[in-house]
Amino acid sequence: MSFAPLKNDRFLRALKREPVDMTPVWMMRQAGRYLPEYRASRQKAGSFMDLCTNPDLACEVTLQPLARYPLDAAILFSDILTIPDAMGLGLYFETGEGPRFKKIVRTAADVDALPIPDVESDLGYVMKAVSTIRRELNGSVPLIGFSGSPWTLATYMVEGGSSKDFRHLKAMIYDQPEVAHRLLDKLAQTVITYLNGQIRHGAQAVQIFDTWGGSLSAEAYKQFSLRYMKQIVDGLIRDQGGRAVPVILFTKNGGLWLESMAATGCDALGLDWTINIGDARRRVGDKVALQGNMDPAVLYASPATIRAEVKRILKDFGDHPGHVFNLGHGITPEVDPEHARVFIEAVHEFSQR
């Protein structure tokens, strides 16, 4: 595939710790419910999954925040549970209940019965969305692909949906670690082909969302989450069409484990807001770039407060290469879109070199 040359490469340069004219910025869940135009597209689509599985609509909502704001990257609009759905578990959404699966994975037999999806057919709608978005971006900014981490995917597959304490999967890792490892290995293999598919179809960087790795003990995190993210990092295409494809690892509540995350060979770590970004930088040194990390709740505060908080984070990071500005987690539905604008513009304004 051939695409238009990239006009704004600030984001990719920052991930490789190269100098930039100003700090690049994007927002996790930037194509989301806080935008009225997103809500309109969602209504047009029908269900949430109808929106995800329609490449043209997925492209439409991916581009919406870029039409509004001077963002430095687009991120594929999709759900993190496309992989378990493609494994035949039957993803559905119950109003106010979050995602659910018709089939639940609890035993060794359940794990062995899981097929490894063919990304070009079973997840073809994601591949199509990626190439459509990349084409429609027309080189304006890079496109980020993503996947859930094996641990995070496994929590939904074993619990059957969202969970507070992950009791079934945790009982599995402690009592039947070999079953859990078989499941996580299968997921890691699938994530590799899934992300490599996204890269081949046009994704210029990828992020692994480890939303629930922070629910583990330090020991269990290394064995059951980090290990499989390293397996993925080792298996990814790191160069496509002569340009590096950076990999970002994001473990929510992973602030205690940054050193071991940086040692996986990834290019950047996503940070939630509980860690001071200057402390994080001192801990990882020049090993990786850092992405983050304003508390998304700051967007509920006034424009003056948002600007002050952006300034503080830039100052804490300091005058070093390798910072991509972001929120510490996804933007929430109740945020005023004008506050998101203040945030994005403040990052550029206060970081001009």
Place this chain on the structure above:
Amino acid sequence: MSFAPLKNDRFLRALKREPVDMTPVWMMRQAGRYLPEYRASRQKAGSFMDLCTNPDLACEVTLQPLARYPLDAAILFSDILTIPDAMGLGLYFETGEGPRFKKIVRTAADVDALPIPDVESDLGYVMKAVSTIRRELNGSVPLIGFSGSPWTLATYMVEGGSSKDFRHLKAMIYDQPEVAHRLLDKLAQTVITYLNGQIRHGAQAVQIFDTWGGSLSAEAYKQFSLRYMKQIVDGLIRDQGGRAVPVILFTKNGGLWLESMAATGCDALGLDWTINIGDARRRVGDKVALQGNMDPAVLYASPATIRAEVKRILKDFGDHPGHVFNLGHGITPEVDPEHARVFIEAVHEFSQR
């Protein structure tokens, strides 16, 4: 008041980092729904608040886990929201919804209108429960008193109940920090008189539960949670009847901030399970004792797994004074009581000096 002499002082000695014959152990929420006898008392009482406000029933459920297991401490059975309730906010519980308040605190005027409760009258039922429990314990093990931290209490008061993102309180700390500080100062003053009341009525150690401090950025945590816990530590009775009254600070998800927590002058830090307890000990040195930190979800695993995990944590802590064994958070309702027994007995068995 005069009480029977203390027979088992392992818990108090460990908190003061003195040598012990074996590692003391208790469980957060040890008087709780996983016990059938608790569920029977709860049914007898009527509502949850009826159970909390009846000193005899509160005493009954406090003693239940001690009748079953060789625990080294009792903890007052109460709710963390007794203080805002005594401030007139009207605490109630909606089935499946958690705690709610009839009145919500959002403005400077709301904060200024909050009365500082008189603990002997407005919270007399708690004082009575403490002295009743202490008498009924008859010196078998020490009694722990407790309170929510100012930040944690404020989240419920400002949001009106449980919350995912604490948007109103966070908007307040960022946009109207002086209003938030007035509220938190009022709460800190009240917590001091509340815990000192518990100490005068018989509590032999106290724990401050900062359940939601870990939702803050590092900077905001210091200003809006830790600062007020230090104010409390500074205001507490630290010696009663010739014996030290240790203070334990527990910030869930506070693993990044242990050094600053230890610098408050408290005696011990409660740890959740996300930090390796050996790493925590190396970071705080001999400044404080440590309490924790098994993942409560391990209690869903087999007895053999529970025992192995206890052994690992004891080994990671190492042969030093100053360890109180506990879960990293409250025991959950679905746990088999026999698994709790395995946990408690394993701590004693594997830590014999």
